[in-house]
Amino acid sequence: MTRTLIRDVRLIDPEGGTDQPGALLIEDGLIADLLPPDPEGDFDEVIDGNGKHLAPGIVDWGVKVSEPGERHKESFRSAGLAAAAGGVTTIVTRPDTLPAIDTPETLEFVARRAAADSPVHVLPMAALTKGREGREMTEIAFLRDAGAVAFTDGDRVTEDTRVLARALTYARGLGALVVTHVQDPGLSRGAVMTSGKFASLRGLPAVSPMAERIGLERDLALLEMTRARLHADQVTTAASLPSLLRAKEQGLDVTAGISVHHLTLNDFDVGDYRTFFKLVPPLRQEEDREAAVEALASGLIDTLGSMHTPQDEESKRLPFEGAAPGAVGLETLLPASLRLVHAGRLSLPQLFRALSLNPSRCLGLPTGRLRKGAPADLVLFDLHAPFVLDRWRMLSKSKNTPFDGARLQGRVRGTWVAGRRVGGA
Structure with missing residues (x-):
């Protein structure tokens, strides 16, 4: 069983309505624990969140x-x-x-x-x-x-x-x-x-x-x-x-x-x-x-x-x-x-x-929550990272976005589905 720790993040919990520093442990595709920002322990993989936000x-x-x-x-x-x-x-x-x-x-x-x-x-x-x-x-x-x-x-x-x-x-x-x-x-x-x-x-x-x-x-x-x-x-x-x-x-x-x-x-x-x-x-x-x-x-x-x-x-x-x-x-x-x-x-x-x-x-889905036992479907994002959207760099086949050329702020740094990283810079 792989134990992955995402440390030093701000945990966004929509169920509890909280935004606070912490770390999150993933085991077997599920959220195994919510921990202090820099916990001690034996982990197979440690991902440094560098103070970014982690949400469902x-x-x-x-x-x-x-x-x-x-x-x-x-x-x-x-x-x-x-x-x-x-x-x-x-x-x-x-x-x-x-x-x-x-x-x-x-x-x-x-x-x-x-x-x-x-x-x-x-x-x-x-x-x-x-x-x-x-x-x-x-x-x-x-x-x-x-x-x-x-x-x-x-x-x-x-x-x-x-x-x-x-x-x-x-x-x-x-x-x-x-x-x-x-x-x-x-x-x-x-x-x-x-x-x-x-x-x-x-x-x-x-x-x-x-x-x-x-x-x-x-x-x-x-x-x-x-x-x-x-x-x-x-x-x-x-x-x-x-x-x-x-x-x-x-x-x-x-x-x-x-x-x-x-x-x-x-x-x-x-x-x-x-x-x-x-x-x-x-x-x-x-x-x-x-x-x-x-x-x-x-x-x-x-x-x-x-x-x-x-x-x-x-x-x-x-x-x-x-x-x-x-x-x-x-x-x-x-x-x-x-x-x-x-x-x-x-x-x-x-x-x-x-x-x-x-x-x-x-x-009726178990997703959307940061709690023990919930699926480790997660997004790590930099709230303050600015960028100008270029529609030709998008991964969708069609490029019909009204935000083409718009100044936006907030970039995804990691996406996990059932504990497996599938996207993000």
């Missing part, structure tokens, strides 16, 4: 890996390497592939490819309806037995309320988690910006923030009716937060997430029509971003992820309205999120509560 590895919920169907955009190997470079130890993948992951056979194919090619854990979600078309629910029980950790149609809203109600009812009987994209499809269809003066000045089709609130209110009403488990994948507007708070106070089993892009960028970033800033939902106004930061800090919004969506150059080199939406984020999730720490808006334990602990809790 990131669990990135909502990652698109383009296998099957669009492997040229992202493969399990390239996504896994990008994740390891970014401190992500578990990626929870979306089913919006070609074809959609809506059968046990497709899910098993994905699981085999992930196990063979990715250096980090890969947990697949499966489609909620067949073909993600919103007409007939999938075989949720069989897909769950095949390894699906949750069920979602991604950014396609199930417009037929009866179909969604049946799916929630069936999922409740199995204890399965349903993930929905909270937008009113009629209002949001064709929109590429959030409505307001800036969208009008740019001449782009826009959608009111109320489209999100309407979508969320419908899903919460169905949740109240069915008493299932629900995760709203992107709650990004101030108008939606009172509805979410009310549902939680009523005791409904609901959680919510947000992407790092919606937490650190706003609609003004679309000013030059650069298509790397075209996202689903669109970037919001600064008031919405500020409200979302406060909601994440308070715990009202539970999870923070990259919503990693690779697109090739051809689909992005189009006029803004016609370009494909989405941005990659596996490698930029941590340094971009650290902007909020450097600005004094979040503490490191609060940040890793959203990046690691809460996603693990929602999915």
Whole structure:
């Protein structure tokens, strides 16, 4: 049994809410002990942290890996390497592939490819309806037995309320988690910006923030009716937060997430029509971003992820309205999120509560914690190391990041999965 000591680090414990000096011992892929910064003992390997921060590895919920169907955009190997470079130890993948992951056979194919090619854990979600078309629910029980950790149609809203109600009812009987994209499809269809003066000045089709609130209110009403488990994948507007708070106070089993892009960028970033800033939902106004930061800090919004969506150059080199939406984020999730720490808006334990602990809790995983017996899925990072992001140096196959050329602060120095080092400088 190999005993690896990571000494002289600051241990970030999101469960206890602490940030303190110490050392961590790894044995047999697990955290064996938390120790003083420079302990004595017999160790097979000693890694000097040099005062850097050590935290639970990131669990990135909502990652698109383009296998099957669009492997040229992202493969399990390239996504896994990008994740390891970014401190992500578990990626929870979306089913919006070609074809959609809506059968046990497709899910098993994905699981085999992930196990063979990715250096980090890969947990697949499966489609909620067949073909993600919103007409007939999938075989949720069989897909769950095949390894699906949750069920979602991604950014396609199930417009037929009866179909969604049946799916929630069936999922409740199995204890399965349903993930929905909270937008009113009629209002949001064709929109590429959030409505307001800036969208009008740019001449782009826009959608009111109320489209999100309407979508969320419908899903919460169905949740109240069915008493299932629900995760709203992107709650990004101030108008939606009172509805979410009310549902939680009523005791409904609901959680919510947000992407790092919606937490650190706003609609003004679309000013030059650069298509790397075209996202689903669109970037919001600064008031919405500020409200979302406060909601994440308070715990009202539970999870923070990259919503990693690779697109090739051809689909992005189009006029803004016609370009494909989405941005990659596996490698930029941590340094971009650290902007909020450097600005004094979040503490490191609060940040890793959203990046690691809460996603693990929602999915019933043992990860996201610094405690004896927990998996040794870890990230060591230099909080203060500055750099300018060059998208061509990224490990993702697709390079569509809105942070290209941005000044960021915080670099990953090491990533461990089950005690094995898989990435970091």
